Amino acid sequence: MKLSIEKMVQGGVGFSRLPDGRVCFVPQALAGEEVEVAISKESKDYVEARVMQVIKPSPIRIQPKCPLYEKCGGCSLQHVSLESQVLIMKDIVKETFLRIGKTALPDDFPIFSTEPWHYRHRARVVKDRDTNQFGFREEQSHRIISFEECPVLTKSLNSFLHLESTQKIRAQELHCFDNGSGRVSYFYKGMKEPEQRMFSDNLVSIGGRTLSMDASVFFQSNLSLLSTLVDRVRFHAEKGDWLIDLFSGVGFFASLLEDRFSRITTVEREPGCLRHAKKNLEKKAEQVTANAESWLLENTKSTPAVLIVDPPRTGLPPEALKVIAEGKIKKMIYVSCNPVTLARDLFQLKNSGFEVKAVEGFAFYPHTPHLEMLLVLNRG
Ligand SMILES: C[S@@+](CC[C@H](N)C(=O)[O-])C[C@H]1O[C@@H](n2cnc3c(N)ncnc32)[C@H](O)[C@@H]1O
Structure with a gap:
C-alpha cells in the first residue's frame, strides 16, 4: 500500500491516514515522503506499518551510519542528520x-x-547464551544483537564489552557505566556487596565536583x-x-x-x-x-x-x-x-x-x- 506521510509524531515516527480514516504510524518514514508500506499491527482505531520502499524520499533523509540500524531499533532516527533530528x-x-x-x-x-557519536556513558546489555557475548535485545523480540562497535556507546564501553574478562562475567544482564576518565564499572543482579564496592562503584567529575555513584543506580548517560x-x-x-x-x-x-x-x-x-x-x-x-x-x-x-x-x-x-x-x-x-x-x-x-x-x-x-x-x- 502507498502512503503519503503528513507529519512526524511522538516517538519520531511518520503519521498518515489510511483510506478508511484510521491513523497510521510509520517508523522510519519522514514528513513529506511517499512510501510503500506493509501493515505490521492493526487495531480498530489505528494501524502501524513498516516501510517496504521509500518512493519519494525527503531531502533530509541520509544513509544511516550503523550497519545494525534496521535490526537494533535503538537509534531509530539515524536516517536524518542531528540538526534535522533536533x-x-x-x-x-x-x-x-x-x-x-x-x-x-x-x-x-x-x-x-x-x-x-560515542556519547553514551551508560548501557544495559544482555548475554547471548550461544556466543557468550553481551549485546542489545532486538526491538520487540527476544533475539540478542551482538555488535563489533556500537557508534553511540563511548569507545571505552565498546572496548570493555569486548574484553575477554567481561565475556566471562556470569550474568544475564549487565549494567555498565563509563565515568569519562577511564574507569568502566559494572553491576549485575545478585552481585554481592564487596564485589559491588570493587566493580560497580565509580566517581564522576561534573560541574567542578566529583560525585560518587555506582552502576546499579540511575545516573545520566x-x-x-x-x-x-x-x-x-x-x-x-x-x-x-x-x-x-x-x-x-x-x-x-x-x-x-x-x-x-x-x-x-x-x-x-x-x-x-x-x-x-x-x-x-x-x-x-x-x-x-x-x-x-x-x-x-x-x-x-x-x-x-x-x-x-x-x-x-x-x-x-x-x-x-x-x-x-x-x-x-x-x-x-x-x-x-x-x-x-x-x-x-x-x-x-x-x-x-x-x-x-x-x-x-x-x-x-x-x-x-x-x-x-x-x-x-x-x-x-
Ligand atoms: C530520572 S532519575 C533522576 C535522578 C537524579 N535527579 C539524577 O539526575 O541523577 C529518577 C530517580 O527517581 C527515583 N524514583 C522513581 N520513582 C520515585 C518515587 N516515586 N519517589 C522517589 N524516587 C523515585 C529513581 O530511583 C531515580 O533515581
Whole structure:
C-alpha cells in the first residue's frame, strides 16, 4: 500500500491516514515522503506499518551510519542528520505541549546538543547464551544483537564489552557505566556487596565536583551534555534558603547546588542511592529514602525557595502533583525525560497558578526520539 506521510509524531515516527480514516504510524518514514508500506499491527482505531520502499524520499533523509540500524531499533532516527533530528523533535514537543499541556511553547526555545557519536556513558546489555557475548535485545523480540562497535556507546564501553574478562562475567544482564576518565564499572543482579564496592562503584567529575555513584543506580548517560544541563539548572535556581531535590538519585542536583542554599533536602526511593548521596552532600543536607509522593503527603507545609523534580518517564505521581498544586511553593524546576508526561503535569500545574518562565531542551540521546526537557515554573 502507498502512503503519503503528513507529519512526524511522538516517538519520531511518520503519521498518515489510511483510506478508511484510521491513523497510521510509520517508523522510519519522514514528513513529506511517499512510501510503500506493509501493515505490521492493526487495531480498530489505528494501524502501524513498516516501510517496504521509500518512493519519494525527503531531502533530509541520509544513509544511516550503523550497519545494525534496521535490526537494533535503538537509534531509530539515524536516517536524518542531528540538526534535522533536533528540528523534528522540537516540532513534536511543541505539538505535544499544545495538545496535552494546552501550552504554546515559544518557537525559539533552545535545544542544546553535543557530539552525535560515542556519547553514551551508560548501557544495559544482555548475554547471548550461544556466543557468550553481551549485546542489545532486538526491538520487540527476544533475539540478542551482538555488535563489533556500537557508534553511540563511548569507545571505552565498546572496548570493555569486548574484553575477554567481561565475556566471562556470569550474568544475564549487565549494567555498565563509563565515568569519562577511564574507569568502566559494572553491576549485575545478585552481585554481592564487596564485589559491588570493587566493580560497580565509580566517581564522576561534573560541574567542578566529583560525585560518587555506582552502576546499579540511575545516573545520566550523556556526560558531555550533562555539564550544560548543570549550568542551566544553576542559572535558573539562583540562590535561597531551602532547596528540595525530589527524585534525587545520588543527590545529583542538590550536590551541584549546595553552595547556593543554606538548607537542603533530598528525597529518593532507591536505598542504594543513599550511601552515595551521603558522600556527595555535606552533613547539613537532610537525605530521605522514601517515595516522593509519601514524603510530600507527610510534609504538606513544606515551602522551599526552590523545588527541583526529576521524575522517571511516568512523570509526577498524582499525589505528588496534588500536594504541589495545593501548597505554597513558588518556584519549581522540572527536569523531564518524557515530554508527554511533562506536558500532562504542566497542564495541572498551570491550573494551580504556575506559569512557564523558561523552557529548554537537551538532545541527550542523538539518533533516538528522546529529548530531555527543563521547565522553570513560577507562581505569583
Ligand atoms: C530520572 S532519575 C533522576 C535522578 C537524579 N535527579 C539524577 O539526575 O541523577 C529518577 C530517580 O527517581 C527515583 N524514583 C522513581 N520513582 C520515585 C518515587 N516515586 N519517589 C522517589 N524516587 C523515585 C529513581 O530511583 C531515580 O533515581
